[in-house]
Amino acid sequence: MAVKHSTALAGSVALLWAVLCIMPFLGSTSIHFGRAFAGVSPDKEIFLYARLPRILLSAIAGGGLAVAGVLFQALVRDALATPFTLGISSGSALGAVMAICFGWSAATSFPVVWVAAFAGASVTVVLVMWLAAVGRRMSSFTLLLSGVTINSICLALILFLHYLANFGQSFAIVRWLVGGIDTVEYSTLAWLAVVIAPAVIYTCLRGRDWNLLSVGEDWAAARGISVSRLILTGYLLGSLITGSVTALTGPIGFVGLIVPHALRTRLGADHRILLPCSFFAGAAFLAICDTIARIVIAPTEVPVGVITALIGGPFFIWLLRSKRKSLWL
């Protein structure tokens, strides 16, 4: 078993490493490895300032979303749960849409949309938790109910604001809601990593607790776990990861659904191995998707949210079909 764990972990790390090495050299303008490292223009600039930060952002975002996906699925014991299910993605989207509609971002170069998106996610988290806490206890069921409710309200408000928006704002809203990776400053990447890395590592270290919770609340409680506190911790961790990623990229669907699902069919449900592997595989998956998004109709770029859904949708249908074959037929 231990061998299997290390093999799976090594495999997913190797996959990510290969992706990170190959993807920067694919793109609408071909660049040469030797010239990029020798510092020859424009290869160096394209490699160092256009492609590498973008690929790193997609890797961090993909890894974070996959880990948050595993976490939310364990919290509500549903393999189909996503950050949307629990309201965070739409709360974040509402924040961004408000910033666009009310013109907060126009006056300054400060990334107001990012801040508004993160603030939207935070407000949603507090609201969902306040709704979900019955007395001092919290259960997966109340969490799910309040998450789904807040999600609907946020989506309705987004539609309303979008309806009132002018043409330019409307364009910006759609661009944001589709989700996409852009080239960012290295300092922004560093900030994202500083937030995400501790949250992901801590989530992985509590793997055994997620195992128990994903079986059942009474099951975990009878084995010495403080369930309410664990659900709260998990929800905050998942929201922190999702909120920070979504602020920079917009809501990108399917990563948190496909990657955990595919890995579970190979590795089983043990979160101690599932979580770290999901991080590396999710990072590789989104980096590949974003590279496809850059080159498929180059020089025009496709939003990566479209690519993940177009690859993810059919893959998911196949997964459901093959599961049915083994379980029910």
Next chain:
Amino acid sequence: MGIRLGGAEILSGVSLDFESAGLTAIVGPNGAGKSTLLSILAGLRDGYTGECQYNGREVSAWKRRAFAREVSFVPQSLQLEFPFTAEQVVFMGRTPFCDGLFESPEDAIEVERAMRITDTLAFRHRDFGTLSGGERQRVVLAGALAQQPRTLLLDEPATFLDLKHQVEIYRLLRDLCREGLRALVVTHDINLAAAFADRVVMLSGGRLIADGSVRSTLTRERIAAVFGLNVELHEGRESRPWIVYGG
């Protein structure tokens, strides 16, 4: 040592003590409050009134982890959303003893032992979701035993089991109780209770009807009154009653 309980919402005025080791069967018709009683004793429901003490301390005042080292609980049935193997499910019973991310070799020995005595080693690496109802029940029991409890609470542990495994589970519980385990079993199988229990608690409509030895609680008149069913009592093994019904 004592557990005392005075009335939950579905239970009223029930007062019981479980001082010594032994196998206690909790019987009664549907809706009698048997499962509620068990989950209160397991510390899983906190909406009860009155008191429920374990080792002289209120169950809700126990640290969960310390309580889990004393008491383990076997639920009525277990459905899993995710593909854990049987062995992983049993390993979860070691949680109150583990500190690191992974279990120690001692944990593995304990899991091996629990799976051997519940006859579950043959499918240890299989996906729990693909096991039959009876196999699942034995795996869950193995998990509860891997927890090395002093008190074991079981809710209908033999429902999905075939005849052989029903008897084997009760024999196993009886043997463990002779070695000092305190087991409380909620069951509908009144004959298994009669054949193996040291003590029978009968509940009906949330009230305590009878509490005592098998012979003193399982009488023809009481079963007729509580279950609304006419039965015949025969002499069984070890001069325990053998209840015949449905005639």
